[in-house]
Amino acid sequence: xxxxxxxxxxxxNSEADDALYHLIHDSVVEPRREGILRLTVKIPVxxxxxxxxxARPPARWRTxxxxxxxxxxxxxxxxxxxxxxxxxxxxxxNYKLYSYKLxxxxxxxxxxxxxxxxxxxxxxxxxxxxIIAAGFFVVKSLHRLVIKQTxxxxxxRLHRIPFLVAxxxxxxxxxxxxxxxxxxxxxxxxxxxAKGLGPSKLTPAATWLFNLSVLFAIDRFxxxxxxxxxxxxxxxxxxxxxxxxxxxxxxxxxxxxxxFNMDYYWASRKSGPSEVSEPVVTHKQRTxxxxxxxxxxxxxxxxxxAYPPLFLAGPIMTFNDFMWQHRMRDFIPTxxxxxxxxxxxxxxxxxxxxxxxxxxxxxxxDRKAWIGDxxxxxxxxxxxxxxxxxLKLLLPWRFFRLWALADGMDPPENxxxxxxxxxxxxxxxxxxxxxxxxxxxxxxxxxxxxxxxLLVVMALVFSFVALWHDLTFRLLAWGWLVxxxxxxxxxxxxxxxxxxxxxxxxxxxxxxIGAVGNVLMMITANLxxxxxGVDGISxxxxxxxxxxxxxxxxxxxxxxxxxAVQVMFEYREEEMRNGIFRKC
Numbered sequence: 001x002x003x004x005x006x007x008x009x010x011x012x013n014s015e016a017d018d019a020l021y022h023l024i025h026d027s028v029v030e031p032r033r034e035g036i037l038r039l040t041v042k043i044p045v046x047x048x049x050x051x052x053x054x055a056r057p058p059a060r061w062r063t064x065x066x067x068x069x070x071x072x073x074x075x076x077x078x079x080x081x082x083x084x085x086x087x088x089x090x091x092x093x094n095y096k097l098y099s100y101k102l103x104x105x106x107x108x109x110x111x112x113x114x115x116x117x118x119x120x121x122x123x124x125x126x127x128x129x130x131i132i133a134a135g136f137f138v139v140k141s142l143h144r145l146v147i148k149q150t151x152x153x154x155x156x157r158l159h160r161i162p163f164l165v166a167x168x169x170x171x172x173x174x175x176x177x178x179x180x181x182x183x184x185x186x187x188x189x190x191x192x193x194a195k196g197l198g199p200s201k202l203t204p205a206a207t208w209l210f211n212l213s214v215l216f217a218i219d220r221f222x223x224x225x226x227x228x229x230x231x232x233x234x235x236x237x238x239x240x241x242x243x244x245x246x247x248x249x250x251x252x253x254x255x256x257x258x259x260f261n262m263d264y265y266w267a268s269r270k271s272g273p274s275e276v277s278e279p280v281v282t283h284k285q286r287t288x289x290x291x292x293x294x295x296x297x298x299x300x301x302x303x304x305x306a307y308p309p310l311f312l313a314g315p316i317m318t319f320n321d322f323m324w325q326h327r328m329r330d331f332i333p334t335x336x337x338x339x340x341x342x343x344x345x346x347x348x349x350x351x352x353x354x355x356x357x358x359x360x361x362x363x364x365x366d367r368k369a370w371i372g373d374x375x376x377x378x379x380x381x382x383x384x385x386x387x388x389x390x391l392k393l394l395l396p397w398r399f400f401r402l403w404a405l406a407d408g409m410d411p412p413e414n415x416x417x418x419x420x421x422x423x424x425x426x427x428x429x430x431x432x433x434x435x436x437x438x439x440x441x442x443x444x445x446x447x448x449x450x451x452x453x454l455l456v457v458m459a460l461v462f463s464f465v466a467l468w469h470d471l472t473f474r475l476l477a478w479g480w481l482v483x484x485x486x487x488x489x490x491x492x493x494x495x496x497x498x499x500x501x502x503x504x505x506x507x508x509x510x511x512x513i514g515a516v517g518n519v520l521m522m523i524t525a526n527l528x529x530x531x532x533g534v535d536g537i538s539x540x541x542x543x544x545x546x547x548x549x550x551x552x553x554x555x556x557x558x559x560x561x562x563x564a565v566q567v568m569f570e571y572r573e574e575e576m577r578n579g580i581f582r583k584c
Contacts, residue, residue, distance in 0.1 A: 036571070036574065037574060037575060037578055037580070040416075040575065040580075041344070041413055041415070041416055042413075043412070043413050043416055043434070043582075056573055056576045056577045057573065059573075059574065059577065060570050060573075061570065061574075065566075066566075066567075066570065069563045069566055069567055072560070072563050073563070073567070076560050076563075080380060080383070083376065083377060083380050084359045084361065084380045084381070084384050085358050085359060087359075087360075087361070087364065087373070087377055087380070087381065088113075088358065088359055088360040088361070088364075093372065094364070094369040094370065094371065094372070095369075097367050097369035098360065098363040098364055098366070098367040098369045099111075101113070101115040101363040101366065101367065102114075102115075102360060102363060105356075105357045106353075106357075107354075107357045110357040110358065111357070111360070112356055112357055113356045113357075113359070113360040113361070113362050113363050114356065115362050115363045115366055116362045116388065116392060118392060119352075119388075119392035119395075122392070122395065122396045122399075126399065128242075129399065132171070132308075133309070133403045133406075136167060136308055136309075136403075136407075137406070137407075139163075139167060140160075140163065140167075140407070143160075143163045147159050155328075155329065156326060156327050156328065156329070157325075157326045157327075157329060157408070158326050158327065160326060161300060161303045161326065162299070164303040164307060164308075165299055165302050165303050165306075167308060168302065168303065168306035168307065168308055168311070169306075171306070171308045171311070172184075172306060172311075173241065174241055174242060175242055175243050175246075176240070176241040176243060176244065176246040177239040177240040177241030177244065178226070178236050178239045178240070178241075179223065179240060179241065179244065179246040180241075180246075182223070182224065182246070183246060183250075183253070183306075186214055186257070187301065187302060187305055187306075188298075189210065190207070190210060190211065190257045190260070190261060191260075191298055191301055193206050193207055193210055193261060194207070194260065194261040194264045194265065194296070195264075197265075198264075198265070198268045199265065199268040199269045203261065203262075203265040204261075204262065204265060204447070207257075207258055207261040207262065207265075208258070211254050211257055211258055214250075214254070215250070215251060215254055215468070218247035218250060219247060222245075222247065223245065223246055223247035225237050249311075249312050249313065251468055251469070252311075252312070252313060252314050252316065253305060253306075253311070254468075255314075255316050255436070255439055256304060256305045256316070256317075256319070257305060258443055259316075259317075259318045259319050259439065259443065260296070260301050260304065260305065260319040262442075262443055263290065263296070263318060263319045263320045264293075264296040264319075266290060267290030267291060267293060267296065268293060270290055283321070283412075285324075286318075286320060286321040286324040286325070286331075287318050287320055287321050287438075287442065288320070289320065289324070290320065291320065291323055291324075291327075295323055296319075300319075300323060301319070304317075304319050304322045304323070307322070307404075307409075308403075309401075309404040309407055309409070310400055310401075310404055310411060312396075312400065313396045313397060313400055314397060314400065314411070314414065314435055314436070315397060315400070315401055315404075315411040315412050315413070315414045315434075315435035316411070316412070316435040316436055316438075316439050317409075317411045317412070317435070318439070318442065322409075325408075325409055325410065331409075331410045332408045332410075333405045333408065333410055337405065338402070338405050338406055341398070341401070341402055341405060342402055344398065345395070345398040345399060345402055348391060348394055348395055348398065349395055351391065352388070352391045352392070352395060355384070355387070355388060355391070356388075359384050361380075361381050361384045361385050361388065362385060362388060364381055365381060365385050365532055365536075368536070370539075374549060374553070375540075375543050375544050375547070375549060375550040375553040375554070376553050376557075378540050378543060378544075379540075379544075379553070379557065382523065382527050382532065382540065383523070385527075385532075386419055386523065386526055386527070387419060387420070389419075389526070390415070390418070390419035390432075393414075393415070393433070394414070394415045397414040397415065398414075398415075401413065401414070411435065412434055412435040412438055413434060413435075414433055414434050414435050414436075415431070415432065415433075415434070416430075416431040416434055416582070416584055417431040417432075417584060419432070420564075421568055421571070422519070422522065422568075422584075423515035423518055423519055423565045423568050423569075424489065424515070424518060424584070425482070425485055425486050425489050425518055425521070425522055426486070426489065426583075427583060427584035428522060428584070429482075430583055430584040431584035436465075440461055440464075440465070444457075444460070444461055444464065445457060445461060448460060448461075454490065455483070455486070455487065455490070458483050458486055459480070459483045462480070462482045462483050463480070463483075466480075477528055477534060481521075481524070481525040481528060482525050485518070485521040485522065485524075485525055488514070488517060488518070488521075489514075489518060492511075492514050496510065496511075508566070508569060511569070512562050512565045512566050512569065513562065515561075515565040515568075516558050516561045516562050516565060519561050519564075519565065520558075520561070524537060527540070
């Protein structure tokens, strides 16, 4: 690689890159929220000036336009729920095609659709995970008691690291049995790459090549059973732990391995010790400020890579952030924050339970039991499947983040918006799996050039995201579709920038029309990637565009989405009127 071409930690390409990085990473305390804004999840946001707040237009909630929108909501949402519940009745002609996938529910007189294998694993394991978390806190309390009696008080929390390493070793052995040795070997090889190459420009390439090769290999060979390595090792496969398929969640671990190596690489290329000039550092500073090189040791690396609350599913923290939260005590969540977050988790869990008792859309989707259904009914099957996909990801992420918060750590919130509260493709991906988005920005997006080569970079990013999730053509097609669907939004922002036309009376309505197309494209891409696949979407589009009834429904659906987008716009305006400025 030429000397003048260097993989960068921060963007030097343009002011747009710097602005994007600042908007995603900067962290301050949110203003106090009142009314409907209490529903929104709290995340760190950039500071906003009083002038920017006062520049927002007055609230429109009580105008005739939004009163009409409110009436439309009152009619449309119950119809959407009723139609989907009606599809799940025993009297429906297609019920017999999927009824065997249902189980008895805890709500009297209702079956339960627990046919989604990914969520079923979490739901069936949440009791055991709670016991493990409780055990973690019991052992942690004993360790803290010993430390208090044997050591003077300290301003940092680095004394936790040996405890985390020891508990993580026991946790991995119980979870994956002797497969934990394979994980430890991968840890060690990754660590050798970082330490062996150090500031060399070969470090990023070697790190990525190693981790992607491991990811592909363990998927291709099902985690390398010991018997496949040598017949004499077959007896070791008898000790597989509670979750033998250790390679399934390893893609999350891979992100942490890359984070450690790249953070160490950037730190080793900077001269001088780490700087701690502020009593409290922001999330951006915790992520980008390097530590002394001695901090990047194998013990800290193992404590980070195998941190029990976040090991299985995240959210994803960078190594720098993880260590800053141990070096300083300013980030410990309050009991009130933990309690309110627990309430959010339990509320979402209850919502998921109710949906699974009254809407059997996952079983309908799996059995393709939609023959004879109208375009409206087909769209509801797809839409509520997307809601379930959102909830089935949100619940594990919030459970594990709650565990981390209770442990005094503050990882990023993964889900910032409801899946149905998105109109921008860019905003959607900032709000969906947010910690992964932050990771991508730091370790892929900016190093590859950011906005300077936007479409090329986004194609590479979403191809990686798709293959990282699952090595299948369906998800690769999803990644390419998402990239393709970014083009209209990029073009619209270029041709009709808000800085020039945002104050015009027609701008909000033209933006809403464009957002309708965005929403429909995002729904299509996610149906392909996560719900019904290429064949299912082909059938749906045939019914939608190939029949008069389908075209009539499409017109009505576009009108409803237009109204929904206007409400999304105004909700964000309400946030900005209260000093909350987000890019999603």
